[in-house]
Amino acid sequence: MGALLTDRLAYVASIESIDATAAALARIPNEKTLILGEYGPISPLAVLDRVRKSFDGAVLLEIIAKNKNRDLIKSAILTSAACGFDGVLLASGVFTAGGGTAKPVYDLDPAQMLKLALDLRKHGAVPESFVIAVRSASGNGPAELRARWYIGEGADYIALEKGSIPGLEPKTLLVEPVTQA
Amino acid sequence: MIVTRKKDPETVKEYASGADKIIIVGCSECAAVCRTGGSEQVREMADVFADRKVLATISIESPCDKRVSARDFKRIEEELSGAEALIALTCGSGAQAIAEVTGKRVVAALDTDFVGMVERLGRFFERCSHCGDCILNETALLCPVTLCPKGVRNGPCEGMRGSRCEVYEDRDCVWHTIYSRLEERGELDGFTAYHGPVDWTECHSPKEAVWERS
Numbered sequence: 001m002g003a004l005l006t007d008r009l010a011y012v013a014s015i016e017s018i019d020a021t022a023a024a025l026a027r028i029p030n031e032k033t034l035i036l037g038e039y040g041p042i043s044p045l046a047v048l049d050r051v052r053k054s055f056d057g058a059v060l061l062e063i064i065a066k067n068k069n070r071d072l073i074k075s076a077i078l079t080s081a082a083c084g085f086d087g088v089l090l091a092s093g094v095f096t097a098g099g100g101t102a103k104p105v106y107d108l109d110p111a112q113m114l115k116l117a118l119d120l121r122k123h124g125a126v127p128e129s130f131v132i133a134v135r136s137a138s139g140n141g142p143a144e145l146r147a148r149w150y151i152g153e154g155a156d157y158i159a160l161e162k163g164s165i166p167g168l169e170p171k172t173l174l175v176e177p178v179t180q181a
Numbered sequence: 182m183i184v185t186r187k188k189d190p191e192t193v194k195e196y197a198s199g200a201d202k203i204i205i206v207g208c209s210e211c212a213a214v215c216r217t218g219g220s221e222q223v224r225e226m227a228d229v230f231a232d233r234k235v236l237a238t239i240s241i242e243s244p245c246d247k248r249v250s251a252r253d254f255k256r257i258e259e260e261l262s263g264a265e266a267l268i269a270l271t272c273g274s275g276a277q278a279i280a281e282v283t284g285k286r287v288v289a290a291l292d293t294d295f296v297g298m299v300e301r302l303g304r305f306f307e308r309c310s311h312c313g314d315c316i317l318n319e320t321a322l323l324c325p326v327t328l329c330p331k332g333v334r335n336g337p338c339e340g341m342r343g344s345r346c347e348v349y350e351d352r353d354c355v356w357h358t359i360y361s362r363l364e365e366r367g368e369l370d371g372f373t374a375y376h377g378p379v380d381w382t383e384c385h386s387p388k389e390a391v392w393e394r395s
Contacts, residue, residue: 065331070378092331092338095348104331111335112378135339142337142360142372149373 002087002131002156004058004173008032009089009159011062011175014040015047022050024180030056035089035159035175037062039097045083058086060131064093069107070116077117078125087131089159090114110134111149118154133157133173138165182298183211183245183272184305185218185291190229193268196288200266201233204257206279207240208271214299217291218270226268226290236260244275250282261285313384316376321362328355334376 010032015021021042028034034057036044044061051059061080063073080088090113095104108116117132134150136158137143144165147158151171158165159173197203205226212218223238237260241253254261266286269276276289297305310327316334317324326332330348331340336356340347344357363369 092333092340094340095330106331106333108378109331109333109335110338111375115375137337137339137341140341140344140357141364142354142356143341145360145369145372146335146337146356 001154002129004033004087004131004157006031006033006057007173009035009060009173009175010178011035011037012044012178012180013037013062015042015044016040016180018042018047018050020180021047022054024178025051026054028055028057028178033058033060033086033173035060035062038064038067039094045079048083048085052084058131059084060087060089060133061085062089062091062135063113064091065106065108065110065113066093066095066097066104067102069105070112073108073113074116074120077120081126081130086129087133087156088117089133089135090117091135111146111153114150114153114155131156133159135159135175136165138163182214182296182305183274184294184297184307185212185215185272186294187217187222188290188292190226193226193288193290194229197230197266197268200286202263202265203230203233203235204260204264204267205230205235205238206244206267206269206271207238208244208275209240209242212271212275212291213240214302215305216302222270226270230268236264241271241275244269244271245278247278247282250278254283311388312379313388314379319371319374319376321359321366321368323355323359323362325355325359334378335373 010028012021014037034055063076077088090110092110114134120126121130132155134155136147138160147165147168150158151168157171157173159175161175164172205223207223208218220240223240227235227238237257239257241250243249264285266288267279268288268290269279270290273293276287280287295307296309298308299305307327309324312326325334325336331338337354341354344353346352346354360372363372
């Protein structure tokens with residue numbers, strides 16, 4: 001099981017330029033956890049080394065199902081661990097991202113991604129300390145029931161953009177977007 | 182029912198370029214209901230090709246059924262033998278069946294959209310994605326693979342805003358509706374029943390259903 005020292009996630013949704021992203025991240029306090037998202041043209045895998053030079057906190061990779069089938073999702077989880085990410089944040093991904101003209105994939109949903117990631121960790125394909133978190137909605141019955149299911153299945157955390165889910169506060173991370181120049 | 186849309190008539194004429202002797206083929210089932218391939222649309226298409234020789238017009242009950250197409254084309258055998266192109270006001274399956282049955286050049290005059298539920302004329306809704314792995318009995322008879330733009334089989338996703346869908350902001354998230362229905366029935370325990378990924382070894386195109394002879 002993975003654990004983080006903070007419930008605040010500094011979120012970079014897209015990387016347009018390695019230099020600009022590195023400059024923005026240099027301003028983030030080390031006690032926060034950083035999430036690098038996949039919405040931009042540059043893969044977060046490409047900036048991890050630069051980030052590590054100026055940031056000592058945990059860094060998670062956000063893996064979205066929108067553009068990947070299960071084979072690539074598995075590859076992304078394994079590659080992120082091999083490259084030195086401290087964990088992953090699993091999400092379905094914004095449907096209209098990228099202009100919306102590409103065929104969306106959505107081969108797996110977040111629940112299925114979670115099962116896949118947990119299985120990889122259980123079998124030692126990623127470290128025991130590798131954090132597995134899942135994005136969730138909040139504020140209504142179905143979202144809360146699903147979030148409880150994520151935690152019950154073994155997710156280390158759920159990540160919310162706002163609000164909270166009663167009883168899951170110790171397992172909740174709050175996503176705070178980072179502004180880039 | 183298979184829901185279709187008309188292609189631009191000028192585009193259809195371009196696809197039929199070089200063919201002077203034409204037969205217009207309609208569908209008196211799905212395309213007729215959609216008003217894309219009924220007898221009225223067949224007449225309209227004949228007008229579009231008024232500058233060429235329209236040898237015949239024909240409405241076939243189910244052009245996608247090769248047996249029916251073969252039977253009906255026998256009624257216009259002579260015209261068919263002289264035709265240089267058939268304009269198919271049918272779904273894609275119908276157009277291909279006509280091509281296989283006649284061996285003629287066929288121009289597809291419609292775009293095939295989806296298999297739809299008919300509420301009334303002019304109101305067609307997609308309810309099934311024919312994924313081959315039906316979970317309707319566990320989701321209060323609402324198909325999340327079709328009614329969720331992301332096809333999330335274990336929802337809702339993180340994009341839900343209140344009860345609304347992330348993609349269609351004027352619609353409820355189907356998982357919110359599934360939750361409500363299950364709650365009404367006292368079956369909320371089933372909401373988080375896990376649905377595994379679709380096994381695509383069984384679900385990819387082209388699909389076939391061929392009965393074994395007994």
